[in-house]
Amino acid sequence: MLQLLAVSSPCHQLCVAASDPYNYIWCFLAPACRSFGGINRFKFLWHDVVLVTDPTALAVIMGRGEGAVDKAFETYAPINKMCDPHGQPNLLTAQADDRWKAIRKAVAVSFSAQNIKRKFPMILERVNEVVVRSARLGPKASIDVDQTALRVTLDVIGLAGFNHDYGCVHKDVPEYEHLIRVLPRCFTEVMLRVANPLRPIFPNWFKNGDKGARAFAMFQAEMRTLLDEMKARGPPPEDDQDIAAQLYRVMSENPGICENRILSEIGMLFVEGFETTGHTTSWTLFNIASVPGVQDKIAEELDSLGLLAKPGSPPPKELELDDLKRMPYLVAATKEAMRMFPVVSIMGRMTTKTTKVGHYTVPAGTIVATPLFAVQNTIHNWDKPEEFIPERWLDVPVETYVYDSTTNTSGGKRGITFMPFSEGPRNCVGQSLAKMEVLTLLAKLVGNFHLELAQEMGGRAGVISRESTHLTLQSAGTKGIRCHLHPRSENVAAGIVAA
Numbered sequence: 428m429l430q431l432l433a434v435s436s437p438c439h440q441l442c443v444a445a446s447d448p449y450n451y452i453w454c455f456l457a458p459a460c461r462s463f464g465g466i467n468r469f470k471f472l473w474h475d476v477v478l479v480t481d482p483t484a485l486a487v488i489m490g491r492g493e494g495a496v497d498k499a500f501e502t503y504a505p506i507n508k509m510c511d512p513h514g515q516p517n518l519l520t521a522q523a524d525d526r527w528k529a530i531r532k533a534v535a536v537s538f539s540a541q542n543i544k545r546k547f548p549m550i551l552e553r554v555n556e557v558v559v560r561s562a563r564l565g566p567k568a569s570i571d572v573d574q575t576a577l578r579v580t581l582d583v584i585g586l587a588g589f590n591h592d593y594g595c596v597h598k599d600v601p602e603y604e605h606l607i608r609v610l611p612r613c614f615t616e617v618m619l620r621v622a623n624p625l626r627p628i629f630p631n632w633f634k635n636g637d638k639g640a641r642a643f644a645m646f647q648a649e650m651r652t653l654l655d656e657m658k659a660r661g662p663p664p665e666d667d668q669d670i671a672a673q674l675y676r677v678m679s680e681n682p683g684i685c686e687n688r689i690l691s692e693i694g695m696l697f698v699e700g701f702e703t704t705g706h707t708t709s710w711t712l713f714n715i716a717s718v719p720g721v722q723d724k725i726a727e728e729l730d731s732l733g734l735l736a737k738p739g740s741p742p743p744k745e746l747e748l749d750d751l752k753r754m755p756y757l758v759a760a761t762k763e764a765m766r767m768f769p770v771v772s773i774m775g776r777m778t779t780k781t782t783k784v785g786h787y788t789v790p791a792g793t794i795v796a797t798p799l800f801a802v803q804n805t806i807h808n809w810d811k812p813e814e815f816i817p818e819r820w821l822d823v824p825v826e827t828y829v830y831d832s833t834t835n836t837s838g839g840k841r842g843i844t845f846m847p848f849s850e851g852p853r854n855c856v857g858q859s860l861a862k863m864e865v866l867t868l869l870a871k872l873v874g875n876f877h878l879e880l881a882q883e884m885g886g887r888a889g890v891i892s893r894e895s896t897h898l899t900l901q902s903a904g905t906k907g908i909r910c911h912l913h914p915r916s917e918n919v920a921a922g923i924v925a926a
Contacts, residue, residue, distance in 0.1 A: 460801040466785045476794045477784055480802045482831050482842030484785040488776065488795060489843060489850040494784075496795050497523060498853065499777035505620035508627060509613050509643050510650065510694025515687045517695035518856065526684050530692060533677040534856055537588070537670045543859045546587045547748045550864050553582050554871045556596045559922045561876065561912050569881040571907035572712045576868060577705035581607050583864050584700050588670035589653045589693075606649050610701055612642035614898040650694045654686070670696060696857070702899040703770050704861045707847075708868055709908050710900070711764035715869075716878040716910050717887040718815045721760055728756045729874045736875050736915040736924075743874060745925035751866045752825065757873075759820035761865060762828070765847040767815060769799035772896045774849065799846070800900075808832055808844040828858070872912070875919045881909035 459467060465481025479485055487494040503520035510517060518534065521527045536542065557575055564570060578595035585591040593606055601607050616639030620626045623633065630636030653671070662679070663672035678689050715722050729735040732753055733744045776795045781788060784795060804812040809832055810819075823830060824837060829850045831842035839850045848855035855861070872878070883906065884890050895903035902908050914920040 460798075460805045461807070465807060466787060471794070474794050476796050477787075477789055478796050478798065478801075479784060480798065480805055480808065481785055482808060482833050482844050485797060485802065485843040485846075486831075486839050486841060486850075488784065488797065489839065489846070491852055494782060495851065496776040496778055496782060496784075499775040499794050501777075502621065502775045502794075505617045505627070506695075506698060507691060508620075509617055509646060510698065511687050511691040512644075512647055513687050515685070515691040517688070517691040519695045519699055523852065526681065526688070529681050529684065530674075530677055530688075531856065533673040534670060534692075536668050537673050538857050538859050539668070540859065542668045543863060544748060546583070546860065547863060547867070549586050550579075550583055550867050551746060551871075553579050553596050554868050555924050557868070558871055558875050558919070558924045560596070561872075562914055562919050562922050562924075564912075566911050566913040568911070569883060569909040570912055572872075572878075572910050573706065573709035573902060573907040576708035576712075577701065578607060579868055580701055580705040580708075580864065581610075581697075583704075583860070584697060587860060588696060589656065590669065590671065591653060591656065604645060606646070606697075609642055609645045609649070610697065612639065613646050614698075614702065615639070616642055618897050646694065646697075647690070650690055650697075653693050654690050699855065700857050700861065702901070704864055706770045706899050706901050707761075707765060707861070708865050710768040710770070711761050711865070711869060712872065712878060712910065713880070713887075713890055713908050714764050714767070714815050715760060715873060716880045717890070721815070721817060722873065722878060724817075725754075725757050725760060725869075725873050726877075728754055729870060734870060734874045736919045738916045740916065742916075742918045742923050742926045746867065746870055746874075748863075751863065751870070754866065754870065755821060755825055756817060757866065757869060758825045759817040759823075761869065762820045762823075762845070762847075763815055763817045766803045766809075766845055767812075768894075768900055769803055769847055770899045770901075771799055771847075771849075772898075772900060773798040773800075802843070803845055828862075871924070875915055875924055876912040877915060879911040879913060881911055884909055 460478065460480045465479065466484060467478045469476055469478065479488060488496045498520070500516070500520060500522060504514065507514040507516050507520055518527065518531055557579060561570060561575070581593050581595045585593045595601065595607050598605070619633070619639065626633050626636055630640045657671040657675055663675055674689050674692060678684055678686065715725065726735055730737070732750055734746055734750065736743050774797045776797070778789050778791050778793045778795060780791050783789070789795070802808065806812060827837040828846070828848055829839040829843060830837055830845040831839070832844045834841055836842070839846065843850060848858040880886070880890070885892070890902060890908060893903045895901055
């Protein structure tokens with residue numbers, strides 16, 4: 428059995444404070460895998476857990492064939508209660524039964540390449556609004572790029588999926604009841620309930636238990652509004668393939684799928700898409716601003732495409748969707764940020780029968796944990812994992828987001844050491860929209876501003892010391908990740924972002 432040892436490691440540390448149990452576990456996993464190898468067993472509370480970072484074993488676990496392991500559904504119960512007061516499951520948390528397959532098939536249409544292309548003008552409009560507002564604040568302003576990215580993300584989810592405008596990028600200070608402030612309170616409550624099963628039963632016994640319960644109720648009310656709007660619109664036109672339309676169809680065509688299940692599915696899209704996309708963007712911006720040379724190489728790439736604002740020159744051309752395919756270095760920097768700072772801390776699965784995990788036989792009912800930080804930051808899988816090196820991705824196809832660095836192969840069939848959107852039949856259904864949004868925001872910000880990490884962040888080490896895991900990887904406290912955005916030209920400073 429793996430011993431819970433205090434292992435010192437020169438690896439990039441993700442431990443904020445020993446008093447935070449989530450970060451203690453997070454900090455422990457990478458050094459443990461570094462010291463004890465790719466498959467380990469330990470006790471978490473009363474559960475047996477097999478910790479897997481071995482590339483070959485991961486490919487089998489995440490796949491579709493013999494040896495694949497499905498999700499540990501009981502672990503996700505607090506997410507169900509967040510999305511629906513009755514605890515209905517959803518695509519993230521449900522077993523892969525006929526209802527799950529019907530909903531997954533329907534929603535996958537919404538994220539097809541053809542449908543996602545239609546969302547690019549809306550994303551670009553919101554991003555350009557962010558550029559103009561940031562320029563208006565001026566280079567002396569200390570801007571939280573994490574909050575900026577989250578605002579864009581929430582607007583995109585609302586508009587792309589439900590034609591509902593949350594207006595986040597237009598607000599100076601969102602109201603306490605606004606969804607962008609409710610969601611983080613919900614995510615904190617989810618983690619607290621995972622750690623303490625008594626918390627939802629006796630919320631008043633625990634610190635901020637009633638606050639968390641109220642946050643759940645506020646979130647559910649907002650999701651109910653989206654559901655009611657969807658029902659009021661009635662049967663959608665044939666060419667409408669947005670999420671709301673697809674959920675309406677699947678509810679109408681499948682009597683076994685109840686309204687509360689659809690409510691949970693609507694909530695799940697915000698759970699999976701909000702903080703994950705926003706924090707991925709901000710961690711990438713952090714690395715662009717703090718690693719010497721990276722920003723200059725991205726700017727050079729943007730300049731070659733006519734997308735870089737320059738002093739004394741006319742405004743650059745407007746970003747087009749096809750431009751995102753011509754930015755290999757920006758994509759490489761984004762992937763490297765995803766590798767070093769995976770926003771999803773750990774994925775839990777559970778064996779339903781006796782299963783082979785690597786060379787070991789694992790009994791039914793065992794949690795199989797795949798900790799992405801450890802997978803993507805252990806020396807067994809990566810060379811110099813503690814260093815931010817975008818160049819390691821330049822020979823990898825830009826469309827590859829499942830990769831095995833030990834064999835230099837894509838697709839996950841032989842091995843996996845990188846899978847920011849997961850892999851297999853339960854991979855992220857909305858990853859096409861997330862990639863488009865992240866790259867659009869990065870290209871427009873770097874194309875119009877030179878990013879400088881604010882002095883109050885304490886440098887690169889200061890930001891890393893505040894990393895915290897509460898459902899997703901983020902910066903602890905209220906500072907976020909702050910940067911000074913220096914306009915690259917007089918036109919940008921004047922709010923002119925494209926020709």
